[in-house]
Amino acid sequence: MADLWFALVCLMLTAFVVLDGFDFGAGTLLYALARTDDEKRAVHAAIGPYWDGNEVWLLAAGGSLMVSFPTALAAGLSGFYLGIFLLVWLLIGRAMSIELRAHLPHPLFSSLFDFGFTASSAGAALVLGVALANVVRGVPLDEGGFTLPLFASAAGGAEVGLLDAFTVPAGAFAVLVCATHGAAFVAWKTSGAVRDRARRLVPRLVVATAVGWAAMLALTARFAPAAFAAFTHRPLALGLAALGALALALVRRESSAAAEAAAATADRRAFLASAAFVALVLGAIFGSQFPYWLRPPASSPPSTAAITVASAQVEASSLRTALMWWMVGASLAVSYFVALFRANRRRREDA
């Protein structure tokens, strides 16, 4: 039952990244995709119906983690204290930028809100990538939780920090992945010049993502050997990663096809492939993490505590009760999203 809940929480986190990831990406690429005010509005309009609901998946994942592994949530959030608040403030900044741009049309301040939207979107993707990398690398835990210095030496020694030689590149990689995903989404959901730019951008971003991914694997082997060993020894994780590579290749193929033939259906296929890529990469990471919520870093003594599925789980009866409402609630949530994507199926023609 606890293993199932590990999977469910990972699934919800994946849903959050797949869904809000394209919002982050669209925000990150705002200036690359849109030049005029109308074009920027088209990018905003593309994510407009979705971003608010997408963000809820983060809260839903948090609630599910609390009910199933409360000590993992407690140690993780309090240990990454400043990082979490940075993320919270960036999410506030993003929401305010989007809302203000819609409600306060102003020739001068609109560009300020655009900048805020881009900076907070890229920043949030970066922080999330850094956080995930910290979890993969491990943290120095004891009974009270853990604290990490904000920075560690970039030389890449034994010292670990919230931001260090492993986590910062991982954050950058997360921005890149979200950007690719966001470009694929914008290509699908807009028209005209914005769509053309997005279509041209996706194949190039895919190449950058592939290179970045290879680099991240090398860095993981170097800085997070335990996670990397789990990855290379588990058929599930390797299989998901292989499928992820396939999905990434598919993104490139479909987006190139969309650019050449101006085929809207190819845009949609490219976006779906990109969503699959994000989900599969996260699946491979979570598959390598199991059964650890928080593992000790390579540099710490072997006796250092860890938070695992077994150590953090709560009573099976409680998990069974939670599974009841979870299944009903998650089905409702999925049905809302299906309805939402259907209601907005028609390509926006205002760009």
Next chain:
Amino acid sequence: MTDALVWHRLQFAFTIVFHYLFPQLTMGLAALIALMKITAAVTKDERWAAAARFWIRVFAVNFAFGVVTGIPMEMQFGTNWSRFTGFAGAVIGHSLGMESLFAFFLESVFLGMLVFGEKKLGPRRHLAVSLLLWLGTWASGFFIVTVNAFMQHPRGHVVRADGTLAMGDFVAYMTNPWALAELAHVLSASLVTASFVVSSVGAYYTLLGRHREHAPLFLRIGVRVGVAASLLVAFPTGDHQAKLVAEHQPVALAAMEGRFETERAAGITLIGQPNVRARRLDNPVVVPAMLSFLAYGTFHSDVRGLAEFPERDWPTNIELLYYSFHLMAGIGTIQIALMAAAAAFELRRRLDRARPLLWALLLAAPLPYIATTAGWLTAELGRQPWLIFGVFRTADGASPRVHSGDALFTLIGFAGIYAVLALLFVVLVGRIVGRGPSAEAEEASHG
């Protein structure tokens, strides 16, 4: 460590007070918007549809602010109160998980349809969306109230071998009698807030002589709901809440009333200053035997004083608790009087000429916000020194590894960010109110 606890508490208190300025209007306004839309459907009066559209614009802005200030609340369970989360997360996690799945998704997805979808959906389905959103906002209120009710009056949990809590009886947890009483009180209060805000805007337009078609509707629905809700918030919901406090948290009741000694046929204090050092209430103005009656239903029951409880179980800030409670009760009384007077004029169709009363309604919009804040301060200060009443102390709940400087840093950060948010909210809602409910305003807001 002790001083980190102060910052943790102050940060939670500050961020939750600021946050709750928005949901209290969201919950009440969702109901009023649905009422306006139902009235429009029944009477076929286009003015009610326009009124609903105007308040949907306000609702959307208010909702967005509620969301962005709500996310920090969810996070703080883990960041600042990690030992509390480790201790009770297996219980309260049920509520927080359900709130996301059953309320937040519903609200966030259907809000867009409510704001932008009227033409596309048609009047019937748009009305259905407004009802769904009403349901979502009140469901959200219910789930979060179950968490607070558990902290006030823990029900349904079992204690594990290691001392932490597990879910024992899920149904008992969800149907905690405290939660149902608290929900009724909180929802009535949210209707008070929304009806005061709607009346205030109606009074503003009427005094200015603008929007003569819609302003009377705002006043009509605002004042009628306002008088009913102002009464409901006091009786039976507030009364019931007070009786629960008297029964289960007698030490909190003693502190709310600044009562140090036990007394038979205890009087209720209208005015007075608690003097904790001297253990007495200075300069009290008392109505004899009323407290015994209100708390226990008879004039001759004993009301226990603080002296009967060990000092380590006293609420940690008796003065603030006392003033909060009396402020809430005092404003609650003023709200009833004001709305009753306004309703008397409104029912005779003379409110639009009663300028002093319109001025009072215009200026009264902040009152329910103050009363609600004071009410929550009463509930939460009265719960101290416990995080979960009788089970888990507040001092044991904070994150052990978060440095006081980090907690202070984020508190100051929130103070700055929320100052900006408050300003932006006033600007955004001010623009909507300035444009008014006319058709041209609708064009402009979608242009």
